[in-house]
């Protein structure tokens with residue numbers, strides 16, 4: 001499991017660890033890891049030109065100490081100081097001692113700095129790290145512009161300057177990096193868009209913080225091994241009922257395809273049987289003869305261990321209400337989210353998993369879509385709290401939050417190719433099937449998102465895919481995860 005911790009927790013852990021270690025050890029560990037990563041990115045160190053952008057705090061200190069290490073190995077290192085009077089003194093002395101050059105970022109209209117940036121092989125962004133608030137300040141903007149124009153490689157120290165470490169929000173300008181070298185633990189902002197996009201590749205340098213970080217983390221990302229452990233694999237004693245039956249209440253005369261796609265996902269999620277109820281039974285049967293269909297409504301469909309309701313449901317509020325009354329886990333997606341009564345969701349005894357995209361989440365919260373996209377973590381937490389349900393917020397970053405709190409899960413397998421009509425319907429069926437197979441709502445949502453993202457990647461391999469291709473890719477994703 002990959003985990004991420006917010007600033008307050010990192011600072012507390014840092015204090016605890018520093019109390020046991022000689023002064024400056026953590027910064028030296030950070031700087032050593034940073035210098036190695038910079039060297040690797042440049043291919044060689046000797047003769048390379050490196051520009052350090054140095055802010056007023058320890059983030060700048062890391063950059064300076066790493067710069068000193070690079071200078072000792074033969075790089076030409078220039079530090080651009082954004083706050084000369086508040087620069088990390090030890091770091092500055094180390095860089096000077098190693099033969100580095102120092103210029104002020106604010107003097108002479110920054111032009112000296114801009115010339116250095118244009119000639120650089122690498123820029124190290126040590127403007128601000130976890131001490132940052134808001135976007136880049138005015139004095140850093142011309143430097144950021146020069147970096148963009150020079151198209152020079154950028155390594156961010158701990159975080160790209162200007163992004164919010166705790167939330168992944170970007171309020172103003174931020175500096176884009178090719179590589180972010182982060183210390184001790186990932187920060188939520190490195191895993192959540194829009195900030196994640198600014199970070200480029202993220203490398204974690206172990207500085208010993210792991211042993212003092214508490215449980216649970218603020219954010220966690222499942223890895224292959226975690227998903228492999230959670231996948232419902234039949235044993236010798238299994239039969240189709242023991243594996244779980246998932247009911248799909250989806251589709252309408254207008255949107256029969258949503259039913260077919262949700263069923264396609266459900267057939268690949270590990271349940272032993274799929275029941276379908278709704279007006280698209282003919283279309284479902286034509287494509288998937290193995291599905292048990294009924295047009296009698298959810299109550300009369302026979303027993304299921306979980307329901308999926310909503311994809312392509314149109315205005316069928318009665319079916320949504322009926323499913324919400326069932327005493328089994330329910331996944332609510334698409335139209336179902338609009339039609340579900342909040343109190344009915346809150347009253348449910350069995351688990352509920354809601355799977356909105358940003359537009360649907362915005363409608364549920366009564367805010368603009370851009371607000372949800374800019375602040376995904378707070379949006380998903382707020383929805384989970386309001387509905388007393390597990391919420392999976394879809395999009396470029398998929399997040400899953402439990403109403404009881406605990407670590408929010410972030411999915412790292414997605415690809416922009418998944419942004420294709422109907423791929424959300426596939427995810428709803430897949431997630432419902434995992435619920436029926438016995439996974440908790442948090443696990444069903446995050447394992448579903450993991451397989452769905454991987455299926456999209458494997459099916460696409462860099463070319464456009466349709467939702468059916470994604471569904472068909474789910475089997476490959478299972479095998480990939482299980483290593484079979």
Ligand SMILES: NC(=O)C1=CN([C@@H]2O[C@H](COP(=O)(O)OP(=O)(O)OC[C@H]3O[C@@H](n4cnc5c(N)ncnc54)[C@H](OP(=O)(O)O)[C@@H]3O)[C@@H](O)[C@H]2O)[C@@H](O)CC1
Pocket residue numbers: 010011014026027030055056057058059060062127128129130131132133134135136137157158159162183184207209
């Ligand atoms: N934690 C750990 O275990 C370890 C941490 N380490 C390192 O320390 C870093 C944290 O250092 P830090 O606390 O000195 O804060 P840092 O990010 O340098 O900011 C400094 C000052 O910048 C200012 N400022 C605020 N916003 C700004 C903005 N948008 N644009 C420009 N300036 C802005 C603000 O001061 P203000 O100007 O508001 O008075 C703020 O106080 C961390 O990221 C990691 O690199 C490692 O060495 C090893 C172990």
Ligand SMILES: Nc1ncnc2c1ncn2[C@@H]1O[C@H](COP(=O)(O)OP(=O)(O)O)[C@@H](O)[C@H]1O
Pocket residue numbers: 334357393394395396397398414415416417418419420421422423424425426427452
């Ligand atoms: N930029 C992106 N990167 C990764 N995944 C994405 C991106 N955009 C959309 N997705 C994924 O694609 C799926 C789209 O679902 P949804 O918006 O419900 O579409 P539809 O309603 O057409 O089925 C979701 O799983 C979502 O997380």
Ligand SMILES: [K+]
Pocket residue numbers: 059125126127128129156157158159160161
């Ligand atoms: K930085």
